[in-house]
Amino acid sequence: MSAADGPLVVGVDSSTQSTKALVVDAATGRVVASGQAPHTVSSGAARESDPEQWWSALTEALRQCGAAAHEAAAVAVGGQQHGLVTLDAEGRPVRPALLWNDVRSAPQCERLVEELGGPKAWAERIGSVPAPAFTVAKWAWLREHEPDAVARTAAIRLPHDYLTERLTGEGTTDRGDASGTGWWAAPTEAYDDGVLAHAGLDPALLPRVVRPGEVAGTVGTLPELPFPKGVLVAAGTGDNAAAALGLGLRPGSPVLSLGTSGTVYAVSRRRPADPTGTVAGFADARGDWLPLACTLNCTLAVDRVAALLGLDREAVEPGGGATLLPFLDGERTPNLPGASGLLHGLRHDTSGGQLLQAAYDGAAFALLRALDLVLDDGDGPGGASGTGRPGGAGDPADAAPLLLIGGGARGAAWQQTVRRLSGRPVQVPEARELVALGAAAQAAGLLTGEDPAAVARRWGTARGPLLDPVERDEQTVERIAAVLADAGPLLGSGPSLGSGPSPGSGPSPGSGPLPGATGRS
Ligand SMILES: Nc1ncnc2c1ncn2[C@@H]1O[C@H](COP(=O)(O)OP(=O)(O)O)[C@@H](O)[C@H]1O
Ligand SMILES: O=C(CO)[C@@H](O)[C@H](O)COP(=O)(O)O
Secondary structure, three states: OOOOOOOEEEEEEEOOOEEEEEEEEOOOOOEEEEEEEEOOOOOOOOOEEOHHHHHHHHHHHHHHOOHHHHOEEEEEEEEOOOOEEEEOOOOOEOOOEEOOOOHHHHHHHHHHHHHOOOHHHHHHHHOOOOOOOOHHHHHHHHHHHOHHHHHHOOEEEOHHHHHHHHHHOOOEEEHHHHOOOOOEEOOOOEEOHHHHHHOOOOHHHOOEEEOOOOEEEEOOOOOOOOOOOOOEEEOOEEHHHHHHHHOOOOOOOOEEEEOOOEEEEOOEOOOOOOOOOOOEEEEOOOOOEEEEEEEOOOHHHHHHHHHHHOOOOOOOOOOOOOEEEOOEOEEOOOOEOOOOOEEEOOOOOOOHHHHHHHHHHHHHHHHHHHHHHHHHHOOOOOOHHHOOOOOOOOOHHHOOOEEEEOHHHHOHHHHHHHHHHHOOOEEOOOOOOHHHHHHHHHHHHHHHOOOHHHHHHHHOOOOOOEEOOOOOOHHHHHHHHHHHHHOHHHHOOOOOOOOOOOOOOOOOOOOOOOHHHHOOO
């Protein structure tokens, strides 16, 4: 037996690189057992994963949890956002899932934005200007490139929907993850029939949107899992919304997540609608909003540079004037899907450690710029009035601490880079798996009737060392901004992605001035 104070719940994080499962005591938040199993992501131009492998990874992660998982009374799944899972009439994947960081859908995305009224119209309609990451762009890519797969598709799911459905046998999603599809209207909180018609997508293929606090279903007969039949299953949500739950996040408290993706976000009571496309206007998993900016190149890009240099990821050295824009996978913030990595300012005396530091700086730069926009959309003490806005009013040292999470948050070089380029106090929660904890808090909320964010606050999940602010390194921030602004032609769409803006189109997020030039993001 687990000797827990309360019932046990299971929280799952099925993110890009792996699935993690935690068995958590719902009374105290104590992690009783944990497990993790990796995913395979295709390389080359495509970024695809087999949904069946997510299920195998979940099974393995739960097996590692041992006896405790057998006692679970409720479960919830958080998952990487946006991925397009296509299922046939038997519920089996038609093909591998197209992941959020697959930029092949950039031309389709650009066309969609223009065809339905341009960036401002989209921001007002769905809360976001779709990026190639959004599911609607992936569906458009599939229709163009694989009509046979489209013809065989009987259901469309997001990654967390897919796993939840394998648990319950019912097709469900939630407002948080639905808001990243591009076919969920933020103002009405319902699927947008106009977008669906334009995308050639039958609404009958989509899952039911479960309300916050509602039960999505119960676990069916699944001999491969430790759960007995009838265990409650919560709605689950996208991984960023799950981490917001897991931190018990309140408006005005910004989060920086360093994983495969870099994300920066805050909870907001106001519905965001950023026509520049920098800030996605996601819904959170409770009933509020989650303005968020996301980069494609974060921990993996920095680790790749370290590997190329033959250095440990912590072997950074200060100084040096080199700038490295680590856009190894193309980039989303700024919206440069065809970009590749760019190095500028190399000298004879530049050391490998300085180049590695330049990769960290280049990866953190856009996220920290976007932080100001995210908080402009938010409300509370960390918002525009008390901010770390570069060049803006207010001393960042007095702003709300930046909560640093994700795999990279454990790294000293990441922590120091974020402190130096933000000038803010930085808090690093001791709890490692905030996405899985958020899912666990959602599952616990089903049992107790509590708000999942209140559950997480009761558990004290955000507790961790508070790192004092250091003076912001304005020189580096300005140097990166200048290189980004000047590098426009080199960072534009690559030959494999083709199409530029449609003739006669208005500004699109990919065609506007670079962030460094505007000082906006
Ligand atoms: N101690 C560490 N220092 C720096 N980076 C780390 C450390 N531990 C893990 N990472 C990075 O964390 C990443 C995985 O983070 P995670 O948030 O689990 O990713 P995802 O949710 O995208 O699957 C890896 O790419 C790895 O580079
Ligand atoms: O696309 C986004 C957010 O819009 C990404 O944040 C994905 O949700 C993947 O997250 P990780 O696997 O990097 O945690």
